[in-house]
Amino acid sequence: MHSESNEYSDLAFSQLIPLQQEFLRDSMHRGKRTAWLNALAEIKGIVISQDDDDEEIVAKIGGWYLESFADLGTREGKCACGQSIRYVYHVKHAISKESLDLGSTCIETYTGLDEKTVAAVIKSMKKIDLELDEILKKLVNGWRLMLSIPPDLSLPCDIQQHLSLDLPLLDRQVLRLKKLIANHLQKNENSPYMVVNVNQKVDHRAHQKIDHQDKMNPPVGWVTFS
Secondary structure, eight states: OOOHHHHHHHHHHHTSOHHHHHHHHHHHHHHHHHHHHHHHHHHHTOOOOTTOOHHHHHHHHOSEEEEEEEEOSSSOEEOTTSOEESEEEEEEETTTOOEEEEOTTHHHHHHOOOHHHHHHHHHHHHHHHHHHHHHHHHHHTTOOOOBOOOTTOOOOHHHHHHHHTTOOOOHHHHHHHHHHHHHHHHHOTTOOSOOOOTTSOOOHHHHHOOOHHHHHSOOTTOBOOO
């Protein structure tokens, strides 16, 4: 069962080119999987290095881990135990690679996590869905990045990927980019690029719409992405 908001997001997503869709799907999957793995590692007292990728984390944790989560809206799902379920936790075993669909009760049995911990992880995973909605809404509203990016500034991988694929930045990415630019300009005081106010609140409306005159003649030192 889809809400009106979900239907709107689905329609917006369908308007993307395949490469953009693939990137967003992969980013969501990895983000949710990482949130779950980090929670498991913390519960089990396993030290995770910043250099560890998901596969290395899975190997350290072992046992069952969450691959994906879905809220079906109604109890149309089926748990491995045979019960009808609304919330579907798709888990996979790190060693045997066996996969199962579980409900809210059985997820505790298989992973060893209590309901409260599972709920906290799911909450963080749902934030990733909200970030996808943010990107799609910005695309529909014709969002453009109105920041001056010095050509010699090295951009973080996630920001560079969004810009390379003509995808809007998340508000949190815009704030991070502002700080990076401000720090860069402080180190290069003679830069011709405009100073960014890192304390300025991100305004959706200001960032989402510019008229045709602005598109054709952006201010000197500004970089816009279509």
